[in-house]
Amino acid sequence: MILKKVVFPAAGLGTRFLPVTKCIPKEMLPIVDKPLIQYGVEEALSAGFKDVIIVTGRGKNAIEDYFDYSFELEYILSQREDNGNLEEITKLPKEVDVAYVRQKKPLGLGHAILCAENLISSDEYFGVVLSDDIIDAKVPVLKQMVEIVKKYKAPVISLMEVDKTMVNKYGIIKGKEIEERVYELNDMIEKPKVEDAPSNLAIIGRYILPAEIFSYIKKVKPGKNGEIQLTDALRDYAKKKRILGYIFEGTRYDAGDKFGYLHANIMFGLKRRDIGDKIKKIIKC
Ligand code: UTP
Numbered sequence: 001m002i003l004k005k006v007v008f009p010a011a012g013l014g015t016r017f018l019p020v021t022k023c024i025p026k027e028m029l030p031i032v033d034k035p036l037i038q039y040g041v042e043e044a045l046s047a048g049f050k051d052v053i054i055v056t057g058r059g060k061n062a063i064e065d066y067f068d069y070s071f072e073l074e075y076i077l078s079q080r081e082d083n084g085n086l087e088e089i090t091k092l093p094k095e096v097d098v099a100y101v102r103q104k105k106p107l108g109l110g111h112a113i114l115c116a117e118n119l120i121s122s123d124e125y126f127g128v129v130l131s132d133d134i135i136d137a138k139v140p141v142l143k144q145m146v147e148i149v150k151k152y153k154a155p156v157i158s159l160m161e162v163d164k165t166m167v168n169k170y171g172i173i174k175g176k177e178i179e180e181r182v183y184e185l186n187d188m189i190e191k192p193k194v195e196d197a198p199s200n201l202a203i204i205g206r207y208i209l210p211a212e213i214f215s216y217i218k219k220v221k222p223g224k225n226g227e228i229q230l231t232d233a234l235r236d237y238a239k240k241k242r243i244l245g246y247i248f249e250g251t252r253y254d255a256g257d258k259f260g261y262l263h264a265n266i267m268f269g270l271k272r273r274d275i276g277d278k279i280k281k282i283i284k285c
C-alpha cells in the first residue's frame with residue numbers, strides 16, 4: 001500500500017472567523033505561537049507522511065511564505081546571534097517540501113480535495129487533514145489511523161463521540177463496531193436533526209482515503225452554494241465498498257470557531273513551560 005502524501009485543504013473562506021480572515025488565512029491563525037496548519041503538518045510528518053500538498057485559494061499567500069525560507073529575517077537573526085529563533089524559523093522549510101494546488105472557487109471540501117487529483121496516482125492512499133480540527137494526542141491521530149488502514153487495508157475516517165444534543169453540528173455515521181474503537185460504516189448524514197441521528201459518532205477532520213474516492217467526488221451533485229461535500233462522496237463509497245471509522249484517542253478543539261480557538265490556545269498554552277504558570281494564575285483570578 002502506497003501511503004506517503006497528505007492533503008491540506010486550506011482554501012475555505014473562514015467565515016466563522018471574520019473579520020480577521022478577511023486578509024489572514026484561517027490556517028495561519030496561531031495556537032500560542034505556531035499557525036494551525038503547522039500543527040497538522042507536524043502531525044502528518046510524525047505519522048510517516050512525506051509529501052505535503054496544500055490546497056490554497058485567493059488571499060492565502062501567507063501559507064506559502066510560511067513554509068519557505070525568509071532570507072532577510074534569517075540574515076538579521078544570524079547577525080544578532082539569535083540562534084534559537086533562527087533554528088525555529090528554518091526547521092520547517094528544511095524538513096518539508098510542499099506542493100500547492102489552487103482551488104479557484106471555494107466550492108466545498110470535496111471539490112478542494114479533487115483539486116489534488118493530478119498529484120496522486122491511481123493506486124495510492126492519501127491522508128487528508130483539516131487543520132482547524134486541532135487534536136492534542138499522545139500518539140498523533142494520523143499515526144493511530146495508519147495502523148488501522150494497514151491492518152484492514154481499507155480507508156479510515158476519524159470519529160469522535162459527541163453529546164447527543166450536538167449531532168446537528170457534525171457529519172454523523174451509521175455503522176457496526178468490529179473492534180474496540182473501529183466501525184464499519186454503512187451510512188453518513190450531514191448535520192442530522194437530533195431525533196434522526198443514527199449515532200452520536202461525529203466525523204472529524206482526519207481521513208485516509210484511496211485515490212478511487214476522486215471518481216466518487218466527481219459524481220456528487222453540488223448542494224447549498226454550489227458546494228461539493230466530501231461526506232456525500234464517502235456515503236456513496238460506503239454503499240459499494242468497505243470504509244471504516246476510528247474513534248481516535250485524544251482531545252479535539254474546533255479552532256475554526258472562535259470559542260474552540262480560544263479554548264485550544266488556553267489548553268496548549270497551559271502545557272508550555274514558558275507561559276503555562278502565568279496562564280494558571282490568570283485563570284484563578
Ligand atoms: P470549513 O468549513 O471548516 O472551513 O472547512 P471554511 O469554509 O473555511 O470555514 P467557515 O465555515 O466559512 O468558517 C474545513 C477545511 O476545508 C477547507 C477549509 O480551508 C478548511 O481548512 N475548505 C473548505 C477548502 O479548502 N475549500 C472549500 O471550498 C471549503
